[in-house]
Amino acid sequence: MHGVFDIVGPVMIGPSSSHTAGAARLGLMARKILGERAVRAEINLHGSFAQTYRGHGTDKALIAGIMGMEPDDMRLREALELADKRGLSYDFRQVELQEAHPNTAVIYLVGETGRVARVRGASVGGGNILVTNIDGYEVELSGQYPALLTIHHDRPGVITRVTQILSRYEVNIAFMRVSRQSRGETAMMIMELDDEPATDVVEECGQVPDVELARAVPAV
Amino acid sequence: MINFSNLVELISIAREKSLPIHEVVIAREMHISLRSREHIIKQMADSWMVMQESIERGLNNTEKSLSGLTGGDARRLRLYSSKAGAEAPYLGEAAILAAAAAVGVNEVNAVMGRIVACPTAGSCGIVPAALYAAKQRGASEEKLVLSLFTAAGIGMVIDQNASISGASGGCQAECGTAAAMAAGALVEIAGGGPEKVGEAVALSVKNLLGLVCDPVAGLVEVPCVKRNGFAVIEAMLAADMALSGIKSVIPVDEVIGAMDKIGRALPKSLRETSQGGLAVTPTARRIERELYGE
Ligand code: SF4
Numbered sequence: 001m002h003g004v005f006d007i008v009g010p011v012m013i014g015p016s017s018s019h020t021a022g023a024a025r026l027g028l029m030a031r032k033i034l035g036e037r038a039v040r041a042e043i044n045l046h047g048s049f050a051q052t053y054r055g056h057g058t059d060k061a062l063i064a065g066i067m068g069m070e071p072d073d074m075r076l077r078e079a080l081e082l083a084d085k086r087g088l089s090y091d092f093r094q095v096e097l098q099e100a101h102p103n104t105a106v107i108y109l110v111g112e113t114g115r116v117a118r119v120r121g122a123s124v125g126g127g128n129i130l131v132t133n134i135d136g137y138e139v140e141l142s143g144q145y146p147a148l149l150t151i152h153h154d155r156p157g158v159i160t161r162v163t164q165i166l167s168r169y170e171v172n173i174a175f176m177r178v179s180r181q182s183r184g185e186t187a188m189m190i191m192e193l194d195d196e197p198a199t200d201v202v203e204e205c206g207q208v209p210d211v212e213l214a215r216a217v218p219a220v
Numbered sequence: 221m222i223n224f225s226n227l228v229e230l231i232s233i234a235r236e237k238s239l240p241i242h243e244v245v246i247a248r249e250m251h252i253s254l255r256s257r258e259h260i261i262k263q264m265a266d267s268w269m270v271m272q273e274s275i276e277r278g279l280n281n282t283e284k285s286l287s288g289l290t291g292g293d294a295r296r297l298r299l300y301s302s303k304a305g306a307e308a309p310y311l312g313e314a315a316i317l318a319a320a321a322a323v324g325v326n327e328v329n330a331v332m333g334r335i336v337a338c339p340t341a342g343s344c345g346i347v348p349a350a351l352y353a354a355k356q357r358g359a360s361e362e363k364l365v366l367s368l369f370t371a372a373g374i375g376m377v378i379d380q381n382a383s384i385s386g387a388s389g390g391c392q393a394e395c396g397t398a399a400a401m402a403a404g405a406l407v408e409i410a411g412g413g414p415e416k417v418g419e420a421v422a423l424s425v426k427n428l429l430g431l432v433c434d435p436v437a438g439l440v441e442v443p444c445v446k447r448n449g450f451a452v453i454e455a456m457l458a459a460d461m462a463l464s465g466i467k468s469v470i471p472v473d474e475v476i477g478a479m480d481k482i483g484r485a486l487p488k489s490l491r492e493t494s495q496g497g498l499a500v501t502p503t504a505r506r507i508e509r510e511l512y513g514e
Binding site: 003 | 264328341375512
Protein backbone atom coordinates (compact mmCIF):
# COMPACT_ATOMS: atom_id res chain seq x y z
CA MET A 1 0.00 0.00 0.00
CA HIS A 2 1.13 3.55 -0.75
CA GLY A 3 2.12 6.18 1.79
CA VAL A 4 -0.01 9.15 2.85
CA PHE A 5 1.74 11.59 0.52
CA ASP A 6 0.97 9.47 -2.53
CA ILE A 7 -2.70 10.06 -1.73
CA VAL A 8 -2.59 13.62 -0.37
CA GLY A 9 0.00 14.76 -2.88
CA PRO A 10 2.06 15.37 -4.84
CA VAL A 11 2.16 19.15 -4.68
CA MET A 12 2.20 20.02 -8.36
CA ILE A 13 1.43 22.50 -11.08
CA GLY A 14 -1.79 21.51 -12.85
CA PRO A 15 -3.70 20.49 -14.74
CA SER A 16 -2.83 16.80 -14.99
CA SER A 17 -0.67 14.51 -12.90
CA SER A 18 0.15 12.40 -15.95
CA HIS A 19 0.27 15.07 -18.68
CA THR A 20 1.84 17.88 -16.64
CA ALA A 21 3.55 16.65 -13.45
CA GLY A 22 4.73 13.41 -15.07
CA ALA A 23 5.88 15.32 -18.16
CA ALA A 24 7.93 17.68 -15.99
CA ARG A 25 9.56 14.69 -14.31
CA LEU A 26 10.33 13.13 -17.69
CA GLY A 27 12.01 16.34 -18.80
CA LEU A 28 13.93 16.55 -15.55
CA MET A 29 15.03 12.95 -15.91
CA ALA A 30 16.28 13.61 -19.45
CA ARG A 31 18.20 16.63 -18.14
CA LYS A 32 19.81 14.52 -15.41
CA ILE A 33 20.72 11.79 -17.87
CA LEU A 34 22.34 14.41 -20.09
CA GLY A 35 24.24 15.58 -17.03
CA GLU A 36 24.66 19.19 -18.13
CA ARG A 37 22.65 22.24 -19.15
CA ALA A 38 20.73 21.65 -22.39
CA VAL A 39 20.85 24.15 -25.24
CA ARG A 40 18.73 22.24 -27.73
CA ALA A 41 15.73 19.95 -27.29
CA GLU A 42 13.87 18.00 -29.94
CA ILE A 43 10.84 16.30 -28.53
CA ASN A 44 8.60 13.76 -30.22
CA LEU A 45 5.23 13.21 -28.63
CA HIS A 46 3.17 10.08 -29.11
CA GLY A 47 -0.44 9.12 -28.38
CA SER A 48 -2.40 11.17 -25.90
CA PHE A 49 0.68 13.34 -25.34
CA ALA A 50 0.67 14.21 -29.04
CA GLN A 51 -3.04 14.88 -29.13
CA THR A 52 -3.58 16.94 -25.98
CA TYR A 53 -0.19 18.42 -25.13
CA ARG A 54 -1.19 22.05 -25.57
CA GLY A 55 -4.31 21.85 -23.43
CA HIS A 56 -2.39 20.13 -20.66
CA GLY A 57 0.71 22.27 -20.83
CA THR A 58 2.72 19.11 -21.53
CA ASP A 59 5.10 21.12 -23.72
CA LYS A 60 5.73 23.68 -20.98
CA ALA A 61 6.18 20.95 -18.38
CA LEU A 62 8.71 19.02 -20.49
CA ILE A 63 10.73 22.14 -21.21
CA ALA A 64 10.56 23.19 -17.55
CA GLY A 65 11.90 19.80 -16.53
CA ILE A 66 14.66 20.02 -19.14
CA MET A 67 15.66 23.34 -17.55
CA GLY A 68 15.86 21.58 -14.18
CA MET A 69 12.54 22.60 -12.65
CA GLU A 70 10.54 20.34 -10.34
CA PRO A 71 6.84 19.56 -11.05
CA ASP A 72 5.70 22.09 -8.39
CA ASP A 73 7.77 24.99 -9.72
CA MET A 74 5.54 28.03 -10.25
CA ARG A 75 7.66 29.08 -13.25
CA LEU A 76 6.48 26.02 -15.15
CA ARG A 77 3.74 28.06 -16.81
CA GLU A 78 6.27 30.42 -18.35
CA ALA A 79 8.75 27.71 -19.24
CA LEU A 80 8.65 28.36 -22.99
CA GLU A 81 9.46 32.07 -22.59
CA LEU A 82 12.12 31.21 -20.03
CA ALA A 83 13.67 28.75 -22.45
CA ASP A 84 14.00 31.50 -25.06
CA LYS A 85 15.69 33.73 -22.49
CA ARG A 86 18.05 31.01 -21.33
CA GLY A 87 19.13 30.00 -24.79
CA LEU A 88 17.38 26.65 -24.96
CA SER A 89 15.89 26.12 -28.40
CA TYR A 90 13.26 23.45 -28.81
CA ASP A 91 10.94 21.75 -31.27
CA PHE A 92 7.92 19.55 -30.71
CA ARG A 93 6.72 16.96 -33.19
CA GLN A 94 3.73 14.65 -33.12
CA VAL A 95 4.70 11.09 -34.01
CA GLU A 96 3.23 7.61 -34.00
CA LEU A 97 5.41 5.03 -32.30
CA GLN A 98 4.97 1.28 -32.36
CA GLU A 99 3.75 -0.36 -29.16
CA ALA A 100 4.33 2.69 -27.01
CA HIS A 101 2.49 3.78 -23.88
CA PRO A 102 -0.08 6.47 -24.82
CA ASN A 103 1.84 9.14 -22.89
CA THR A 104 5.26 8.68 -24.42
CA ALA A 105 7.86 11.31 -25.24
CA VAL A 106 11.17 10.83 -27.01
CA ILE A 107 13.51 13.60 -25.93
CA TYR A 108 16.70 14.37 -27.82
CA LEU A 109 18.95 16.82 -25.98
CA VAL A 110 22.16 18.61 -26.85
CA GLY A 111 24.11 19.97 -23.91
CA GLU A 112 26.28 23.06 -23.59
CA THR A 113 29.50 21.12 -24.20
CA GLY A 114 28.00 19.24 -27.13
CA ARG A 115 27.05 16.13 -25.21
CA VAL A 116 23.89 14.46 -26.51
CA ALA A 117 21.26 12.22 -24.96
CA ARG A 118 18.24 10.50 -26.40
CA VAL A 119 15.70 9.50 -23.79
CA ARG A 120 12.42 7.74 -24.35
CA GLY A 121 9.97 7.57 -21.48
CA ALA A 122 6.33 7.50 -20.56
CA SER A 123 4.22 9.16 -17.95
CA VAL A 124 2.50 6.14 -16.47
CA GLY A 125 -0.04 7.75 -14.13
CA GLY A 126 -0.22 9.79 -10.94
CA GLY A 127 2.93 11.69 -11.91
CA ASN A 128 4.97 8.50 -12.07
CA ILE A 129 7.28 7.93 -15.01
CA LEU A 130 9.20 5.14 -16.66
CA VAL A 131 12.21 5.78 -18.86
CA THR A 132 12.44 2.85 -21.28
CA ASN A 133 15.28 3.74 -23.60
CA ILE A 134 18.47 5.77 -23.27
CA ASP A 135 20.69 6.27 -26.32
CA GLY A 136 19.30 3.15 -27.93
CA TYR A 137 19.68 0.91 -24.88
CA GLU A 138 16.55 -0.64 -23.40
CA VAL A 139 16.27 0.38 -19.75
CA GLU A 140 13.71 0.66 -16.98
CA LEU A 141 14.20 3.70 -14.83
CA SER A 142 11.45 5.13 -12.62
CA GLY A 143 13.31 8.09 -11.16
CA GLN A 144 12.14 7.06 -7.71
CA TYR A 145 15.64 5.98 -6.71
CA PRO A 146 18.97 7.63 -7.35
CA ALA A 147 20.72 5.67 -10.05
CA LEU A 148 24.17 4.99 -11.38
CA LEU A 149 24.46 4.58 -15.13
CA THR A 150 27.46 3.10 -16.89
CA ILE A 151 28.36 2.46 -20.48
CA HIS A 152 30.99 -0.20 -20.76
CA HIS A 153 32.49 -2.76 -23.12
CA ASP A 154 30.56 -5.98 -22.88
CA ARG A 155 33.35 -8.11 -21.31
CA PRO A 156 33.33 -10.54 -18.40
CA GLY A 157 34.10 -9.02 -15.01
CA VAL A 158 33.19 -5.38 -15.68
CA ILE A 159 29.89 -5.56 -13.85
CA THR A 160 31.44 -7.32 -10.87
CA ARG A 161 34.14 -4.68 -10.54
CA VAL A 162 31.55 -1.89 -10.54
CA THR A 163 29.30 -3.61 -8.01
CA GLN A 164 32.33 -4.33 -5.82
CA ILE A 165 33.05 -0.62 -5.63
CA LEU A 166 29.47 0.03 -4.56
CA SER A 167 29.64 -2.66 -1.94
CA ARG A 168 32.92 -1.26 -0.60
CA TYR A 169 31.20 2.10 -0.09
CA GLU A 170 28.18 0.30 1.38
CA VAL A 171 25.83 1.55 -1.30
CA ASN A 172 22.93 -0.86 -1.62
CA ILE A 173 21.58 -1.73 -5.07
CA ALA A 174 17.78 -1.85 -5.16
CA PHE A 175 17.35 -2.76 -8.86
CA MET A 176 19.78 -3.41 -11.65
CA ARG A 177 19.52 -3.89 -15.38
CA VAL A 178 22.08 -4.46 -18.11
CA SER A 179 21.31 -3.94 -21.75
CA ARG A 180 23.50 -4.29 -24.80
CA GLN A 181 23.04 -3.74 -28.47
CA SER A 182 24.88 -6.90 -29.46
CA ARG A 183 27.30 -9.34 -27.91
CA GLY A 184 30.81 -8.06 -27.26
CA GLU A 185 29.99 -4.46 -28.05
CA THR A 186 29.02 -1.74 -25.60
CA ALA A 187 26.42 -2.22 -22.91
CA MET A 188 24.55 0.04 -20.60
CA MET A 189 24.03 -0.80 -16.95
CA ILE A 190 21.59 1.00 -14.71
CA MET A 191 21.61 0.43 -10.99
CA GLU A 192 18.90 2.00 -8.88
CA LEU A 193 20.33 2.61 -5.42
CA ASP A 194 18.98 3.13 -1.92
CA ASP A 195 21.18 6.18 -1.43
CA GLU A 196 22.64 8.84 -3.68
CA PRO A 197 26.18 7.71 -4.64
CA ALA A 198 28.96 10.13 -3.63
CA THR A 199 31.06 11.74 -6.38
CA ASP A 200 34.13 9.60 -5.49
CA VAL A 201 32.07 6.46 -5.94
CA VAL A 202 30.93 7.54 -9.38
CA GLU A 203 34.45 8.58 -10.36
CA GLU A 204 35.92 5.30 -9.19
CA CYS A 205 33.35 3.38 -11.20
CA GLY A 206 34.27 5.49 -14.21
CA GLN A 207 37.94 4.41 -13.84
CA VAL A 208 37.21 0.69 -14.01
CA PRO A 209 38.86 -0.71 -17.16
CA ASP A 210 36.38 -1.08 -20.03
CA VAL A 211 33.96 1.38 -18.44
CA GLU A 212 33.59 4.26 -20.87
CA LEU A 213 31.36 6.38 -18.76
CA ALA A 214 29.79 6.36 -15.31
CA ARG A 215 27.21 8.94 -14.37
CA ALA A 216 24.94 9.50 -11.39
CA VAL A 217 21.31 10.08 -12.30
CA PRO A 218 19.67 11.51 -9.18
CA ALA A 219 16.09 10.64 -8.28
CA VAL A 220 13.49 13.08 -9.62
CA MET B 221 3.90 -2.77 13.20
CA ILE B 222 0.55 -1.07 12.73
CA ASN B 223 -0.96 -1.90 9.37
CA PHE B 224 -4.40 -2.18 7.85
CA SER B 225 -5.70 -3.37 4.52
CA ASN B 226 -9.32 -2.29 4.74
CA LEU B 227 -11.48 0.13 6.69
CA VAL B 228 -12.79 -2.37 9.22
CA GLU B 229 -9.21 -3.13 10.20
CA LEU B 230 -8.35 0.57 10.40
CA ILE B 231 -11.41 1.25 12.55
CA SER B 232 -10.79 -1.69 14.87
CA ILE B 233 -7.13 -0.77 15.45
CA ALA B 234 -8.30 2.73 16.35
CA ARG B 235 -10.90 1.27 18.73
CA GLU B 236 -8.52 -1.22 20.38
CA LYS B 237 -5.89 1.42 21.02
CA SER B 238 -8.42 4.16 21.80
CA LEU B 239 -6.86 6.36 19.14
CA PRO B 240 -8.43 8.54 16.50
CA ILE B 241 -8.00 7.20 12.95
CA HIS B 242 -5.44 9.85 12.05
CA GLU B 243 -3.09 8.53 14.76
CA VAL B 244 -3.22 5.04 13.33
CA VAL B 245 -2.42 6.40 9.88
CA ILE B 246 0.45 8.51 11.25
CA ALA B 247 1.89 5.53 13.13
CA ARG B 248 1.91 3.44 9.96
CA GLU B 249 3.48 6.25 7.96
CA MET B 250 6.27 6.66 10.55
CA HIS B 251 6.96 2.98 10.27
CA ILE B 252 7.13 2.75 6.49
CA SER B 253 8.90 6.06 5.87
CA LEU B 254 11.31 5.84 8.83
CA ARG B 255 10.63 9.49 9.54
CA SER B 256 9.58 11.25 12.72
CA ARG B 257 6.08 12.21 13.64
CA GLU B 258 7.06 15.91 13.56
CA HIS B 259 8.51 15.57 10.07
CA ILE B 260 5.40 13.87 8.72
CA ILE B 261 3.01 16.34 10.34
CA LYS B 262 5.08 19.26 9.10
CA GLN B 263 4.94 17.94 5.54
CA MET B 264 1.15 17.61 5.81
CA ALA B 265 0.87 21.13 7.24
CA ASP B 266 2.85 22.37 4.24
CA SER B 267 0.42 20.60 1.91
CA TRP B 268 -2.49 22.22 3.76
CA MET B 269 -0.82 25.61 3.19
CA VAL B 270 -0.62 24.94 -0.55
CA MET B 271 -4.28 23.85 -0.49
CA GLN B 272 -5.31 27.08 1.21
CA GLU B 273 -3.33 29.19 -1.24
CA SER B 274 -5.07 27.42 -4.10
CA ILE B 275 -8.47 28.10 -2.47
CA GLU B 276 -7.76 31.82 -2.06
CA ARG B 277 -6.55 32.08 -5.62
CA GLY B 278 -9.48 30.05 -6.91
CA LEU B 279 -12.16 32.08 -5.15
CA ASN B 280 -10.85 35.21 -6.87
CA ASN B 281 -9.88 33.63 -10.17
CA THR B 282 -10.92 35.39 -13.37
CA GLU B 283 -8.38 33.73 -15.61
CA LYS B 284 -9.46 31.27 -18.29
CA SER B 285 -7.71 27.94 -18.76
CA LEU B 286 -5.42 27.21 -21.73
CA SER B 287 -8.37 25.78 -23.63
CA GLY B 288 -10.71 28.58 -22.56
CA LEU B 289 -13.26 26.04 -21.31
CA THR B 290 -13.14 26.95 -17.62
CA GLY B 291 -12.35 29.83 -15.30
CA GLY B 292 -14.37 32.36 -13.33
CA ASP B 293 -17.15 30.15 -12.01
CA ALA B 294 -15.75 29.86 -8.49
CA ARG B 295 -15.80 33.63 -8.19
CA ARG B 296 -19.35 33.69 -9.52
CA LEU B 297 -20.45 31.24 -6.84
CA ARG B 298 -18.61 33.12 -4.11
CA LEU B 299 -20.30 36.40 -5.01
CA TYR B 300 -23.65 34.63 -5.11
CA SER B 301 -23.10 32.90 -1.75
CA SER B 302 -23.79 36.01 0.34
CA LYS B 303 -27.15 36.92 -1.21
CA ALA B 304 -29.88 37.30 1.39
CA GLY B 305 -33.64 37.00 1.73
CA ALA B 306 -35.52 35.58 -1.23
CA GLU B 307 -32.30 35.51 -3.26
CA ALA B 308 -30.34 33.57 -0.66
CA PRO B 309 -28.77 30.33 -1.95
CA TYR B 310 -30.87 27.24 -1.32
CA LEU B 311 -27.97 25.42 0.29
CA GLY B 312 -26.96 28.35 2.49
CA GLU B 313 -23.84 30.46 2.41
CA ALA B 314 -21.45 27.96 4.00
CA ALA B 315 -22.23 25.16 1.55
CA ILE B 316 -22.07 27.44 -1.47
CA LEU B 317 -18.71 28.79 -0.32
CA ALA B 318 -17.44 25.24 0.03
CA ALA B 319 -18.60 24.47 -3.51
CA ALA B 320 -16.96 27.69 -4.71
CA ALA B 321 -13.70 26.67 -3.03
CA ALA B 322 -13.77 23.23 -4.67
CA VAL B 323 -14.49 24.68 -8.12
CA GLY B 324 -11.84 27.34 -7.50
CA VAL B 325 -9.05 24.92 -6.67
CA ASN B 326 -9.84 23.02 -9.84
CA GLU B 327 -9.82 26.23 -11.86
CA VAL B 328 -6.38 26.96 -10.45
CA ASN B 329 -5.36 23.49 -11.57
CA ALA B 330 -6.67 24.22 -15.06
CA VAL B 331 -4.68 27.47 -15.39
CA MET B 332 -1.47 25.67 -14.44
CA GLY B 333 -1.49 26.90 -10.87
CA ARG B 334 -0.07 25.02 -7.89
CA ILE B 335 -2.33 22.44 -6.24
CA VAL B 336 -2.09 19.31 -4.13
CA ALA B 337 -3.32 16.23 -5.98
CA CYS B 338 -5.88 14.72 -3.58
CA PRO B 339 -6.00 11.95 -4.57
CA THR B 340 -5.59 13.21 -8.16
CA ALA B 341 -5.30 16.56 -9.91
CA GLY B 342 -8.79 16.25 -11.42
CA SER B 343 -10.30 15.81 -7.96
CA CYS B 344 -7.97 18.20 -6.16
CA GLY B 345 -10.65 20.65 -4.98
CA ILE B 346 -12.86 18.39 -2.90
CA VAL B 347 -10.86 17.64 0.24
CA PRO B 348 -9.42 21.18 0.58
CA ALA B 349 -12.89 22.68 0.18
CA ALA B 350 -14.35 20.41 2.85
CA LEU B 351 -11.61 21.44 5.27
CA TYR B 352 -12.15 25.06 4.31
CA ALA B 353 -15.82 24.68 5.30
CA ALA B 354 -14.75 23.22 8.65
CA LYS B 355 -12.29 26.06 9.16
CA GLN B 356 -15.01 28.65 8.50
CA ARG B 357 -16.92 27.29 11.47
CA GLY B 358 -13.96 27.33 13.79
CA ALA B 359 -12.00 24.06 13.48
CA SER B 360 -8.39 24.55 14.61
CA GLU B 361 -5.45 24.34 12.21
CA GLU B 362 -4.11 21.36 14.13
CA LYS B 363 -7.37 19.46 13.79
CA LEU B 364 -7.54 20.23 10.09
CA VAL B 365 -4.01 19.03 9.42
CA LEU B 366 -4.56 15.85 11.43
CA SER B 367 -7.82 15.17 9.61
CA LEU B 368 -5.84 15.05 6.37
CA PHE B 369 -4.23 11.85 7.67
CA THR B 370 -7.67 10.36 8.16
CA ALA B 371 -8.50 11.41 4.60
CA ALA B 372 -5.24 9.85 3.41
CA GLY B 373 -5.98 6.60 5.26
CA ILE B 374 -9.34 6.35 3.52
CA GLY B 375 -7.73 7.05 0.14
CA MET B 376 -5.05 4.43 0.81
CA VAL B 377 -7.67 1.79 1.55
CA ILE B 378 -9.63 2.63 -1.61
CA ASP B 379 -6.42 2.66 -3.65
CA GLN B 380 -5.57 -0.78 -2.28
CA ASN B 381 -8.99 -2.38 -2.72
CA ALA B 382 -10.44 -0.53 -5.71
CA SER B 383 -8.73 2.29 -7.63
CA ILE B 384 -8.01 6.01 -7.44
CA SER B 385 -7.34 6.48 -11.14
CA GLY B 386 -9.94 7.56 -13.68
CA ALA B 387 -8.18 5.55 -16.37
CA SER B 388 -8.75 2.32 -14.48
CA GLY B 389 -11.90 2.95 -12.43
CA GLY B 390 -13.73 5.93 -13.93
CA CYS B 391 -14.46 9.12 -12.03
CA GLN B 392 -15.88 7.23 -9.04
CA ALA B 393 -12.20 6.44 -8.44
CA GLU B 394 -11.15 10.10 -8.49
CA CYS B 395 -14.00 12.38 -7.38
CA GLY B 396 -15.68 9.42 -5.65
CA THR B 397 -12.58 8.70 -3.58
CA ALA B 398 -11.96 12.38 -2.86
CA ALA B 399 -15.53 12.80 -1.59
CA ALA B 400 -15.15 9.75 0.67
CA MET B 401 -11.87 11.13 2.02
CA ALA B 402 -13.50 14.50 2.65
CA ALA B 403 -16.56 12.96 4.31
CA GLY B 404 -14.42 10.91 6.70
CA ALA B 405 -12.24 13.89 7.57
CA LEU B 406 -15.30 16.05 8.28
CA VAL B 407 -16.76 13.44 10.61
CA GLU B 408 -13.52 13.27 12.56
CA ILE B 409 -13.23 17.05 12.78
CA ALA B 410 -16.76 17.22 14.20
CA GLY B 411 -15.86 14.67 16.89
CA GLY B 412 -17.46 11.57 15.36
CA GLY B 413 -15.69 8.33 16.31
CA PRO B 414 -13.98 5.84 13.95
CA GLU B 415 -17.21 3.93 13.21
CA LYS B 416 -18.92 7.09 12.06
CA VAL B 417 -15.96 7.87 9.83
CA GLY B 418 -16.52 4.46 8.24
CA GLU B 419 -20.25 5.12 7.80
CA ALA B 420 -19.55 8.44 6.12
CA VAL B 421 -17.18 6.73 3.67
CA ALA B 422 -19.74 4.04 2.89
CA LEU B 423 -22.55 6.55 2.38
CA SER B 424 -20.41 8.80 0.25
CA VAL B 425 -18.91 6.11 -1.99
CA LYS B 426 -22.31 4.49 -2.56
CA ASN B 427 -23.70 7.69 -3.94
CA LEU B 428 -20.99 8.15 -6.55
CA LEU B 429 -20.69 4.51 -7.63
CA GLY B 430 -20.51 4.15 -11.38
CA LEU B 431 -19.50 7.71 -12.07
CA VAL B 432 -17.76 7.68 -15.45
CA CYS B 433 -14.71 9.58 -16.66
CA ASP B 434 -15.46 11.25 -19.99
CA PRO B 435 -13.51 14.51 -20.12
CA VAL B 436 -14.20 16.77 -23.09
CA ALA B 437 -11.23 17.02 -25.47
CA GLY B 438 -9.22 14.91 -23.03
CA LEU B 439 -8.70 17.86 -20.73
CA VAL B 440 -9.16 17.89 -16.96
CA GLU B 441 -11.85 20.58 -17.18
CA VAL B 442 -15.29 19.47 -18.35
CA PRO B 443 -16.95 17.93 -16.36
CA CYS B 444 -14.17 17.85 -13.75
CA VAL B 445 -14.11 21.46 -12.52
CA LYS B 446 -17.80 21.80 -11.65
CA ARG B 447 -17.97 18.20 -10.49
CA ASN B 448 -15.58 19.08 -7.68
CA GLY B 449 -18.20 21.55 -6.47
CA PHE B 450 -20.93 18.92 -6.49
CA ALA B 451 -18.71 16.35 -4.82
CA VAL B 452 -17.83 18.50 -1.81
CA ILE B 453 -21.52 19.10 -1.13
CA GLU B 454 -22.08 15.36 -1.38
CA ALA B 455 -19.23 14.77 1.08
CA MET B 456 -20.68 17.26 3.54
CA LEU B 457 -24.07 15.56 3.35
CA ALA B 458 -22.49 12.14 3.86
CA ALA B 459 -20.66 13.48 6.93
CA ASP B 460 -23.88 15.03 8.28
CA MET B 461 -25.78 11.78 7.71
CA ALA B 462 -23.13 9.74 9.53
CA LEU B 463 -22.95 12.26 12.37
CA SER B 464 -26.74 12.15 12.74
CA GLY B 465 -26.46 8.41 13.36
CA ILE B 466 -27.44 7.11 9.93
CA LYS B 467 -25.77 3.83 9.01
CA SER B 468 -25.09 2.32 5.62
CA VAL B 469 -26.95 -0.96 5.11
CA ILE B 470 -24.00 -2.30 3.09
CA PRO B 471 -20.80 -2.27 5.20
CA VAL B 472 -18.07 0.07 4.03
CA ASP B 473 -15.56 -2.52 2.80
CA GLU B 474 -18.27 -4.24 0.78
CA VAL B 475 -19.14 -0.90 -0.76
CA ILE B 476 -15.49 -0.44 -1.74
CA GLY B 477 -15.51 -3.99 -3.15
CA ALA B 478 -18.51 -3.03 -5.29
CA MET B 479 -16.67 0.09 -6.41
CA ASP B 480 -13.79 -2.09 -7.59
CA LYS B 481 -16.08 -4.43 -9.56
CA ILE B 482 -17.96 -1.53 -11.14
CA GLY B 483 -14.68 0.13 -12.13
CA ARG B 484 -13.54 -3.05 -13.84
CA ALA B 485 -16.89 -3.44 -15.60
CA LEU B 486 -16.82 0.09 -17.02
CA PRO B 487 -16.07 0.08 -20.74
CA LYS B 488 -12.76 1.61 -21.75
CA SER B 489 -14.62 4.41 -23.54
CA LEU B 490 -15.71 5.72 -20.14
CA ARG B 491 -12.32 5.52 -18.46
CA GLU B 492 -10.44 8.69 -19.38
CA THR B 493 -10.09 7.85 -23.07
CA SER B 494 -12.54 10.57 -24.15
CA GLN B 495 -14.17 8.03 -26.48
CA GLY B 496 -17.57 8.02 -24.83
CA GLY B 497 -20.07 9.92 -22.74
CA LEU B 498 -19.83 13.71 -22.68
CA ALA B 499 -16.63 13.60 -24.70
CA VAL B 500 -18.41 12.40 -27.85
CA THR B 501 -21.39 14.76 -27.75
CA PRO B 502 -21.71 17.03 -30.78
CA THR B 503 -20.64 20.03 -28.73
CA ALA B 504 -17.60 18.24 -27.35
CA ARG B 505 -16.64 17.22 -30.89
CA ARG B 506 -16.93 20.82 -32.03
CA ILE B 507 -14.75 21.99 -29.11
CA GLU B 508 -12.21 19.34 -30.00
CA ARG B 509 -12.10 20.51 -33.60
CA GLU B 510 -11.64 24.09 -32.48
CA LEU B 511 -8.79 23.16 -30.17
CA TYR B 512 -6.93 20.60 -32.23
CA GLY B 513 -8.13 21.12 -35.81
CA GLU B 514 -9.60 18.28 -37.87
S1 SF4 C 1 -13.96 13.07 -15.17
FE1 SF4 C 1 -12.05 11.91 -15.37
S2 SF4 C 1 -10.44 13.47 -15.59
FE2 SF4 C 1 -12.26 14.48 -14.76
S3 SF4 C 1 -11.97 14.41 -12.54
FE3 SF4 C 1 -13.21 12.66 -13.11
S4 SF4 C 1 -11.71 11.02 -13.35
FE4 SF4 C 1 -10.54 12.93 -13.40
